[in-house]
Amino acid sequence: MVFALVALVVLALLGTVHRYVWRRFVGDTTAPGSRLRRAGTVAAFVLPLLSVGAMTSGRVGVPFWLQQVLAWPGFLWLACLLYLTLALLVGEVVRPVLLRVLARRDAARAGAENGTASGTPAETSDTATEVPDETRPRTEKLVTSGSTGVSAPPEAVARTASDTPDPVAEPETEPAATASAPAGTTPAPTLVPHPSRRLFVSRVVGGAAAAAGLATVGYGAYGVLRGPSVRRITVPLAKLPRAAHGFRIAVVSDIHIGPILGRAHTRRIVDTINATSPDLVAVVGDLVDGSVADLGSAAEPLAALRARHGSYFVTGNHEYFSGAEEWVDHVRELGLVPLENARVEIGGFDLAGVNDIAGETEGQGPDFGRALGDRDRGRAAVLMAHQPVVIHDAVEHGVDLQLSGHTHGGQLWPGNYLAELANPTVAGLERYGDTQLFVSRGAGAWGPPVRVGAPSDITVVELASRQA
Numbered sequence: 001m002v003f004a005l006v007a008l009v010v011l012a013l014l015g016t017v018h019r020y021v022w023r024r025f026v027g028d029t030t031a032p033g034s035r036l037r038r039a040g041t042v043a044a045f046v047l048p049l050l051s052v053g054a055m056t057s058g059r060v061g062v063p064f065w066l067q068q069v070l071a072w073p074g075f076l077w078l079a080c081l082l083y084l085t086l087a088l089l090v091g092e093v094v095r096p097v098l099l100r101v102l103a104r105r106d107a108a109r110a111g112a113e114n115g116t117a118s119g120t121p122a123e124t125s126d127t128a129t130e131v132p133d134e135t136r137p138r139t140e141k142l143v144t145s146g147s148t149g150v151s152a153p154p155e156a157v158a159r160t161a162s163d164t165p166d167p168v169a170e171p172e173t174e175p176a177a178t179a180s181a182p183a184g185t186t187p188a189p190t191l192v193p194h195p196s197r198r199l200f201v202s203r204v205v206g207g208a209a210a211a212a213g214l215a216t217v218g219y220g221a222y223g224v225l226r227g228p229s230v231r232r233i234t235v236p237l238a239k240l241p242r243a244a245h246g247f248r249i250a251v252v253s254d255i256h257i258g259p260i261l262g263r264a265h266t267r268r269i270v271d272t273i274n275a276t277s278p279d280l281v282a283v284v285g286d287l288v289d290g291s292v293a294d295l296g297s298a299a300e301p302l303a304a305l306r307a308r309h310g311s312y313f314v315t316g317n318h319e320y321f322s323g324a325e326e327w328v329d330h331v332r333e334l335g336l337v338p339l340e341n342a343r344v345e346i347g348g349f350d351l352a353g354v355n356d357i358a359g360e361t362e363g364q365g366p367d368f369g370r371a372l373g374d375r376d377r378g379r380a381a382v383l384m385a386h387q388p389v390v391i392h393d394a395v396e397h398g399v400d401l402q403l404s405g406h407t408h409g410g411q412l413w414p415g416n417y418l419a420e421l422a423n424p425t426v427a428g429l430e431r432y433g434d435t436q437l438f439v440s441r442g443a444g445a446w447g448p449p450v451r452v453g454a455p456s457d458i459t460v461v462e463l464a465s466r467q468a
Contacts, residue, residue: 017085018048024088025210028202047081050074055447059321064259064294071259076217079448082412083216087209098201106197220412220450224261227268228252228443228456230276233429235436236464237349237400239380244348245465250278250307252458253386253405254442256318258289260449263298269443269458270301276460280309280346283336284405285316285356285386289446292326303334309346311336316386316406317358318446324359339384341367349380349463352399356386366390372397382463388423388439395435402437403461409441409454416454427454 026040054074057067240247250273257266273281283302288295305311313336319327328338337344339353352375354366368390372381383399387406394402409427410416419426425439443456 014048017081018044021081021084021088024091024202025084025206029199029206047073047077051078051081058259058290064290067259067290067294075260075448076221076450079217079220079412079450080213083452084209084213087213088206091205091209095201095205098204099197102197102201216452217448217450220452221448223451223455224445224449225265227265228272228458230272231457231459232462233438233459234462234464235401235429235438236466237380238466239349239378239400240463240465240467241348242465242467244380244463245468247347247349247463248276248279249382249403249461249463250276250281250458251284251403251438251440251461252281252443253284253440254286254316254408254444254446255283256286256289256442256444256446257295257298261444262295263301265444266298266301270304272458274304274306276458278307278460280351281305281307281311281336282351282384282403283311283313283331284384284403284440285314286318286405286442286444286446287313287316287331288322288327289318291323292330295322296330299330300334302331302336305335312344312351312353312384313338314353314384314386315340315356315359317356320356320358320362320364324362324364339371340364341370343371343375345379348465349382349400350375351382351384353384354390357390366393368393368397372399380463388425388437391424391432391435391437394437395433399435401461401463402435403440404437405440405442407439407441408446408451409439411442411445411451411454412448413453 022040022044026037026044030037030040050070051074053070054067057070252269252273255261255266255269288299302311313328313331315324315328315338328340332338339351341354343350343352345351350372352371354368354371355364357365359365366385372383375381377398380400381398383394383402385394385402385404388402388404391402391404404425407419407423407426408415410419416426423439424430424432425437427439427441429436429438431437438459438461440459441454441457443458445451445456
């Protein structure tokens, strides 16, 4: 019941946003019945359907090739929708300002023309000069189709702004008089069509919003497809022996191999990690978005990871959407060591890993007692746990450093503010009691292959001994 209500609210919100975007980009800038109006209306129906298909195709088991076909346009449109909407909201502030500026310009021009026509400067008496406005009658410019100009009577040319269709001002002309005029008389003048001020402003604001929104998405997609950058931080641990001083852990999370980010994406990440020459690689969950059958070959470059003390893996919530047991077996075949509520001793510290809390629905959730309960607390402990929210369990079990991911750093601004509501730390290093928590922004992207304000990264965490 709750899920159905949430789904209805989300669908209603998406429908409202799409209606708003259509109105500003299509309804306010194109003529009724025009090709652009029809094309924009079709897109307003097709694009959200592609997005729904992209989000649900993997869950309902459609063929992987169809998932790939739907994923690119469907997910990219979600990112475009977000930033086009934000740009339009900014435009709502600009729109009345621009209309006012244009109105004053037209008023000044009209005053200058009136002064020139009368041969005297515009009067500055207490009586205000009438200013053409969108909501007041206005007179269109006239041209005659004959050799001699005859002024049309005022009632033939005065029109009110209410006669102009809104949001698009349709060009209007007076009926040609040449067909019915007697021979020898001057043909009646015709009106020269001009776009309305409101139409002009709608097109300017809409064009600027489209350019800003699409440029933002393009830049964000380029960042994801280019691959993650490398960050380096130093974390001092009180219990770390001098012999382990300078130990380097390459932390990578949220790779999200899937219908969009495939084998080439995995290869870029592996090459980036190997270039840092780490002592150990920690893959902290959300490796994939799909089954081993569909994505097993895309994950194979992981077998090329090189680290002196090996590569380790813990599950994330997306593994449990994709067949966690099969993926644990597959990464083991690729040479990674899965830590399923388990611990290993490495040099001068303990490395532990717990399953993601999403595994609780399958009876495979995190077990801190099993992973950390019987260890020597005189040794430093580093914990791999996908979600930052388990930090309080880590503090309780005497963990010195927890390595996590999951948040993507918000991925799409202003998503970082929403991520802050659900996570103790969104990105970076923070301290909770005697435990430090490091949260990676991740190396991939979920949904839209776009990141704005939260670039993807691989972080080399260098452990420092206070005894050194």
